[in-house]
Amino acid sequence: MLHSPVLRSVRLGIKSLLLHKLRSLLTTLGVLFGVSSVVAMLAIGEGASAEAQEQIKQLGSQNVILRSVKPPEDLVSNQSTRVSSYGLTRLDFERIIDTFPWVRRAVPVRELLQEVRHGRRKLNPRVLATTPDYLAVTGRILAEGRFLSQRDEDLVANVCVLDDEAARYLFPFDSPLGKRIKIDADYFTVVGTLLPRVRTADDPAAAGAAVTGEVLLPQRTGQRWFGELQVKIRSGSREMEEVQLHEIIVEVDRPEHVPLVAAACREMLRRNHRQQDYEVVVPLELLARAEETKRIFNIVLGSIAGISLLVGGIGIMNVMLATVTERTREIGIRRALGAKRRHIVMQFLVEAVVLSVGGGLLGILLGLAIPWLVEWYADLRTIVTPEAPALAFGVSVATGLVFGLYPAWRAATMDPVEALRHE
Amino acid sequence: MEIVASLREVSRVYKMGDNEVRALDGISHDFGAGEYWAIMGSSGSGKSTLLNILGCIDRPTSGSYRVRGQEMADLDDDDLSELRGRHIGFVFQSFNLIPQLNVLENILVPLFYQDDPPPDGEERAVALAERVGLGDRLDHRPLELSGGQQQRVAIARSLINDPALILADEATGNLDSHTTEEILDLFDELHAEGKTILLVTHEDEVGTRAQHVMRLSDGRIAELVENGGGR
Numbered sequence: 032m033l034h035s036p037v038l039r040s041v042r043l044g045i046k047s048l049l050l051h052k053l054r055s056l057l058t059t060l061g062v063l064f065g066v067s068s069v070v071a072m073l074a075i076g077e078g079a080s081a082e083a084q085e086q087i088k089q090l091g092s093q094n095v096i097l098r099s100v101k102p103p104e105d106l107v108s109n110q111s112t113r114v115s116s117y118g119l120t121r122l123d124f125e126r127i128i129d130t131f132p133w134v135r136r137a138v139p140v141r142e143l144l145q146e147v148r149h150g151r152r153k154l155n156p157r158v159l160a161t162t163p164d165y166l167a168v169t170g171r172i173l174a175e176g177r178f179l180s181q182r183d184e185d186l187v188a189n190v191c192v193l194d195d196e197a198a199r200y201l202f203p204f205d206s207p208l209g210k211r212i213k214i215d216a217d218y219f220t221v222v223g224t225l226l227p228r229v230r231t232a233d234d235p236a237a238a239g240a241a242v243t244g245e246v247l248l249p250q251r252t253g254q255r256w257f258g259e260l261q262v263k264i265r266s267g268s269r270e271m272e273e274v275q276l277h278e279i280i281v282e283v284d285r286p287e288h289v290p291l292v293a294a295a296c297r298e299m300l301r302r303n304h305r306q307q308d309y310e311v312v313v314p315l316e317l318l319a320r321a322e323e324t325k326r327i328f329n330i331v332l333g334s335i336a337g338i339s340l341l342v343g344g345i346g347i348m349n350v351m352l353a354t355v356t357e358r359t360r361e362i363g364i365r366r367a368l369g370a371k372r373r374h375i376v377m378q379f380l381v382e383a384v385v386l387s388v389g390g391g392l393l394g395i396l397l398g399l400a401i402p403w404l405v406e407w408y409a410d411l412r413t414i415v416t417p418e419a420p421a422l423a424f425g426v427s428v429a430t431g432l433v434f435g436l437y438p439a440w441r442a443a444t445m446d447p448v449e450a451l452r453h454e
Numbered sequence: 455m456e457i458v459a460s461l462r463e464v465s466r467v468y469k470m471g472d473n474e475v476r477a478l479d480g481i482s483h484d485f486g487a488g489e490y491w492a493i494m495g496s497s498g499s500g501k502s503t504l505l506n507i508l509g510c511i512d513r514p515t516s517g518s519y520r521v522r523g524q525e526m527a528d529l530d531d532d533d534l535s536e537l538r539g540r541h542i543g544f545v546f547q548s549f550n551l552i553p554q555l556n557v558l559e560n561i562l563v564p565l566f567y568q569d570d571p572p573p574d575g576e577e578r579a580v581a582l583a584e585r586v587g588l589g590d591r592l593d594h595r596p597l598e599l600s601g602g603q604q605q606r607v608a609i610a611r612s613l614i615n616d617p618a619l620i621l622a623d624e625a626t627g628n629l630d631s632h633t634t635e636e637i638l639d640l641f642d643e644l645h646a647e648g649k650t651i652l653l654v655t656h657e658d659e660v661g662t663r664a665q666h667v668m669r670l671s672d673g674r675i676a677e678l679v680e681n682g683g684g685r
């Protein structure tokens with residue numbers, strides 16, 4: 032049985048290449064590095080933009096987020112107990128609501144350091160005092176019950192909403208709806224629970240392992256029971272903090288107004304704060320930054336890939352030219368025995384492609400290992416899409432074809448008589 | 455008698471700068487089917503050049519060459535390749551087996567390149583290997599065989615396409631007298647079966663085994679000799 036001509040050419044190509052194992056291996060290195068760069072580049076770029084996309088989804092693409100940031104400690108005050116006052120103020124919030132165009136709505140968020148109990152179960156969640164718009168602005172979804180309402184605000188009601196994690200920890204066996212939990216010294220009725228959200232590295236809740244779960248209170252309720260001062264106990268020293276608002280989430284009416292509102296916020300804060308005790312996070316800017324990172328990675332790795340493939344391709348061409356010369360007599364024999372020019376072209380082209388694809392396959396393996404290492408050491412997220420190895424494979428086949436063509440053509444156009452006479 | 459190969463005023467001129475070498479100079483001859491010819495002559499007399507043209511790996515500079523009635527000038531490179539693969543068997547002085555292929559694969563090479571190869575190629579190759587006494591060496595590489603064995607593989611290879619013309623250029627030139635004898639016996643057998651054989655040689659002992667002898671001198675036919683009785 033004669034097998035399919037292509038398969039036979041591939042087998043023959045492998046056989047011929049195995050006659051010079053080391054030479055063949057060295058020849059594949061260029062393609063190997065080129066292809067692995069392609070795979071790694073795509074994985075890192077993909078990871079960066081997926082990360083950004085997720086952050087944006089979570090932070091809201093039409094939002095501008097203002098956060099309080101504790102300024103660097105002034106070295107003058109060195110007592111064990113002191114009050115540091117910093118961060119966003121209610122006045123900032125009022126200014127944004129009242130004077131900024133294009134702002135659809137804004138929610139203030141104040142974070143309280145409180146312990147939460149139900150029966151004998153204790154939890155240290157993020158206790159957030161905020162307004163009813165919080166739900167819509169953050170895009171979070173109710174699991175059960177209802178969210179905080181304007182009526183709760185007006186009545187300064189002792190109600191709260193639990194996120195999935197807090198609900199499951201405090202009420203492992205039954206629904207928390209209508210139950211009361213204790214925050215500090217007071218009781219609060221649970222009126223609703225939230226679905227969990229996907230966490231990213233940028234999520235403050237994920238950063239500190241001690242903080243688990245979220246409990247949401249009406250803003251005025253929080254203010255009434257817990258005041259403005261908070262006590263932090265840190266390495267033996269008591270530290271008092273006065274922060275009016277920890278976060279202001281501003282929702283803009285249309286995406287194209289986001290940069291304008293962000294600029295206005297920055298300008299407003301710069302004018303009204305004596306120190307840099309705030310930050311402005313613009314999810315859309317995160318996307319732009321991620322795209323920039325991706326672009327730089329693509330340029331760097333793309334150049335490495337391009338140069339490696341070029342060098343690899345030239346290496347293949349060089350070795351194939353040597354092979355063709357070495358096997359001049361074989362070419363003559365095959366021509367005398369009936370091989371047409373296209374058969375000879377095919378034979379050497381297949382051999383070149385086998386070389387480059389061999390390098391390509393090894394390169395794909397290396398290219399899959401690089402993102403894995405990057406993820407491990409550089410803490411960058413990477414995503415290997417199925418298209419990446421496919422593209423890399425295609426690139427290696429193309430390299431073999433392009434750089435194998437000239438040697439193959441040289442082989443095919445030899446004069447059979449001359450070739451047979453070759454020593 | 456059927457004519458397999460027909461030469462009319464065939465010349466082959468090599469141009470080397472200003473001077474030209476007339477390797478063949480107006481050769482006209484018909485080779486009939488089933489004939490066994492020895493082509494002889496001193497070195498440089500044009501024997502190999504003639505055989506290359508007869509084998510369609512070289513073209514005459516002028517004149518006409520017909521193989522099995524086909525005018526060579528009418529055929530392009532692919533047609534000539536197909537013609538060689540189907541109707542011509544080559545046996546070379548230096549055996550010219552392909553080193554990375556084993557015995558069986560070497561015998562099969564001419565069938566690889568035919569437009570529609572016969573379905574029973576592999577069986578035929580095995581039968582031919584057995585016929586030349588190498589049935590137990592099918593998976594050996596050429597370098598693992600003696601010269602005589604290699605030449606027998608080459609003969610098996612030249613027979614795989616059931617050729618109209620077997621061309622052998624100094625086929626025994628690299629072999630000792632005993633092995634030469636074996637190979638010549640094989641050619642005798644093939645001749646007895648009705649194959650057309652053209653054998654280039656400069657050894658008289660080899661030449662006398664053929665039915666006819668063509669003597670070349672300076673690219674011309676010097677004499678045609680019938681050997682004792684013929685067959």
Ligand SMILES: Nc1ncnc2c1ncn2[C@@H]1O[C@H](COP(=O)(O)OP(=O)(O)OP(=O)(O)O)[C@@H](O)[C@H]1O
Nearest residue numbers: 468470475476477496497498499500501502503504
């Ligand atoms: N490619 C070539 N270029 C130039 N001259 C050539 C070429 N091939 C053959 N010749 C010349 O043609 C003439 C015939 O050569 P050919 O090889 O046919 O001789 P030959 O009879 O086979 O000799 P030998 O017995 O030595 O093999 C010689 O003079 C040779 O120098």
Ligand SMILES: [Mg+2]
Nearest residue numbers: 501502503623
């Ligand atoms: Mg010769």
